[in-house]
Amino acid sequence: MIQRLLLLLFLIVFAVSETADAAVKTIVLDGSTTVGPVAKSFAIYFTKKYGVRVTVSESGSGNGAKSLINSSCTIATMSRAMKEAEIAAARKKGVNPVAHVIAFDGLAMVIHPANPVRSLSISQIRSIYQGTIRNWKEVGGANARIVVIQRESNSGTQESFKELVTGKRMRITGNSETQSSNGAVKNRVSTTLSSIGFLSLGFVDSSVKVIAVNGVVPNEKTVKNGAYKVTRPLYLYTNGQPSGLVKQFIDLPNTPEGKGMITELGLVSR
Amino acid sequence: MNIGTRKILDRSFTAVGIGSIVVMALALMIVVVPIVYNGIGAVFFTGTVEHRKMLHAEFKRGDSQNLDSEVASTDRYRAKVYDMLTGFEAELETMAPEKKTEYTAKYAQVQSALRALLGPLPGDPEPMLTRFKYGQTRWEKAEEKLHDLLYESKWDNSNSSVMSKEFFVSRAISFEGTSLARLFPYVKENLENMLHPEFTFYWGFITDSSVDSHFFGGIWPEIQGTFFLAIGAMLFAFPLGVVAAVYFTEYAKPGFLNSMLRSANSTLAGVPSIVFGMFGLAFFINTMKVSESKSVIAGALTLAIMILPTIIRAAEEAILAVPKTYREASLSLGSSKWNTIATVILPAALPGILTGGVISLGRAAGETAPIIFTAAVSVGSAIGLADVFSSPTPALSWNIYNLASEHEAAAQLRHVQYGMVLALVTIVLLLNLSAIVLRARISKKLKC
The missing domain is CATH 3.40.190.10 (Periplasmic binding protein-like II)
Incomplete structure (x- = not known):
């Protein structure tokens, strides 16, 4: 048998x-x-x-x-x-x-589509990830605590984000949540109303809203001509x-x- | 305690027992029913003509004559849609500039919604990626995409102090007054004629390789990889485990070393599987260099180490359960110790040993963590037996995780993911079932 x-x-x-x-x-x-x-x-x-x-x-x-x-x-x-x-x-x-x-690749800052915020400056994003801005109301949004989502230490996206936005030495707030891939960040942001995360432009779809950074929305053109600053x-x-x-x-x-x-x-x- | 209280206690215990069984069965139902239901949906579904086009182009399957006539009939209905698009494009040119920019942006959305529904529009450059070459292959997805075409999702952020609410605006209304307004009721009415939904039994889901990272096609490389890894692990772990168990039960002298070894074995059985994964990477790949990169052999060895303690324990228990009289009878007939073990004790213990083995096989098939760093890849073709020493392989457990979280289109591919889950659950279930059957057969044989 x-x-x-x-x-x-x-x-x-x-x-x-x-x-x-x-x-x-x-x-x-x-x-x-x-x-x-x-x-x-x-x-x-x-x-x-x-x-x-x-x-x-x-x-x-x-x-x-x-x-x-x-x-x-x-x-x-x-x-x-x-x-x-x-x-x-x-x-x-x-x-x-x-x-x-x-x-x-443009590093897109993404939020839930229900979030009315359309644009953030680099210094605002830095403060959010530093933990000094904790509520969407402080950047012109609804009265809701910001759920900060970052990537794991192994991630190249995380390193690029630190280099381009927060500065290499800055410690990201301990209140943040760590996700282990672009897909996981997208999934988390698309299901959490008051969250903010960053992901590769290639992963963006209609389930999340991309916000303008310093007034520039990332797309093929703005990444190519350098108008969008968070590019790598x-x-x-x-x-x-x-x-x-x-x-x-x-x-x-x-x-x-x-x-x-x-x-x-x-x-x-x- | 009088008889009355005893009876009450007895009954309440029975009630709690039955209750817990019911809760367990319900929990199992809640887990298994969606898996089975959605998993079967990967194989049996309402497929559209796009599915048959894809099968014909990618796998050379299906009757080309039938398909040609079907495509011709669907193209007749689609042609009207495309005519309306060209008509509107001409109309767009005649519009006032600010109106033109407004409608151009809206029109781009309509175009991309149509592309998602029906595949590339006439005049589009041929897409490089297979995922963009076809429209919706599944009818239920096509209905979702139809909704995206008919309604535009907007967010009401009139009150900036609260989160916005989603609402839908009919595109037919926003294009009112232009020639494109006719398009929406037309597509809604004639979607079936444009896609020809038909009940489909896609057996290729089990036997095909995936096309364009799981957008189309099947999961054969994953199933095969799972078998390779699980059987490979068994080939190493089973003989080693049985030999170790024989040593522990028959040859080892009780003492400090022996008890140390036993407790080491028990500890190893409780080590989390990710630790074995890291060990496999550090030892088999980086130190021993069993293969240049990740490979099936490295993964199988890692899994073997992971299941070894369980096999040793199961075999030990089975050997200890063999009645002493067997051994005494054999020895009294002048048989040597080794002969007794090989011809009397091991055959009698075989059902128990095998059960332990097959259950470990199921565990090896289902584990993700040990193979992440040693064997599993997210894209790779089915490999031949000769390649197990050099090639990594996709495997069900890892690819389920990959599709659920890392894949760029995870939300669109839920059916593939469920199909994989069902395949994995079925494989593990079949393995465990075969353990039960084997055990029953062998113990019957031993009795006569």
Whole structure:
């Protein structure tokens, strides 16, 4: 009985492995959840076009950097530049990280659509995340306590936000809530009336309201011409200059197909 | 205590017992019913012509002649919509400038709502992403999108001291007086003709790979990855666990070391699974380098370590439960110790050992934390058996989490997520069921 069962399982497994084509090389991507949608779309496109297996994990920019340092991924996707400490750690292990900018992303400040606030200045956002502004009424909104939502320390989006808005050294208020991905922030903001969060422009949809920062609403145009201030590049990191298939993958954002995918995903191509 | 009170106590205990069983059954119902109901919705649903177009283009499935005639008939109805759009675009050119800007913005919303409903409009550039190549493939989603087309959602923020309230404005009214006003009643009337909803049994949900990160297609790579990981974990953990249990029960001399080992084993059984995940990353991938990146083998080894204590405990219990007389009879016939273990004790203990094993198999299939850093990826094709040493794989448990929280269109893909949950629950249930059946069979065999 048990043999028969095991046999059956193995038959299923083998039947499948026959059909799966034996691609020799795998390109492994690991890192940012912001770059995730682009990386996934590129991976699917690349697999279809060249028959090379490409796998994508979204575990945060910090993890992407760690994976590259430990040589456990081919390409690290990151929504922030590698830190000096990370580069030093990589060099120590004989890894030479090379950055490739694939797209630009606006960091959208999002609130619940029911919130009447339309615009905040950078200093107001800083005060909200510092915890000195605690009620929407102080910035011209309803009388409701602000639910501050931030990202985890592993997140590149969090680092970019700190760098661009609050300043690297500032401590974000202890009353804030931490969510572990862009999707989770969106989900939380779209279900919490008085919340504020920040996410990649590529994740914005009608369930949340994007507010203008310093009077500028983020979109393709304002991100590209620099009118929207909270903007950052998205990176792919490789160990040394890429060659062969990996190079072809890295060059995808420069092709019309790659540019098309980036634009359709709501990000800004170079 | 007199008999009266005893009876009352007895009855009230029975009542509490039955009550708790009822509460448990209700809780189970509340959890399982939506999973089953929504999960089945991933396979059985009312599909539109867009679904059949997608199947034909992406999987070469379906009768192309039938499809062509169907597309032709739906296109006839759609053509009128597109005519109205061109008519309105011409009208837009003749409008006064400020009126034109006002209507252009509104018109863009109508266009994007139509795109979501029917797929790319004529004249649109061919979308790169498959998700934008088709309209709504499921009828219930199409009805939602129809609402988005007919009504514009607005927020009443006349009173800025409270939160706004949502209200809907009919687009037909806001386009009143223009040629586009006709479009809305027309689409509402003829949506069925434009999409041809039909009851669909999409078995490919189980056997297909996903298209454009789960927007279309099925979950086969995830199911396969789950099997690879769970069976791989069993291949390592089961033999090791049984050998360890035999050592503990038959060979180990009671003493300090032995009790230390036992308590270490019990502690290991209580360690949270994420700790095993981190251990797997640090030990198997970064230190041992069992594979260059995440891989099935690293994940399977991590899961194996996680389920090992449970298997050892179950096997130990099963071996200890074998009656002493068996062993004594065997030894009295001149059999050696090892021979007794291999031919008498292990076969008699087999039902118990197997039950422990299969239940652990179910646990290995359902765990997320140990495979996050060691084996699971959110996008990847189904892998062959030869690739388990080098390739990571998608797996049900991790992809459910990914779709629920990280995916850029999580809210649109709830049906896929429920389908995955149902698949995982079914796999674990089947594994546990097979444990029960196996146990019953083997103990029957042993009795005769």
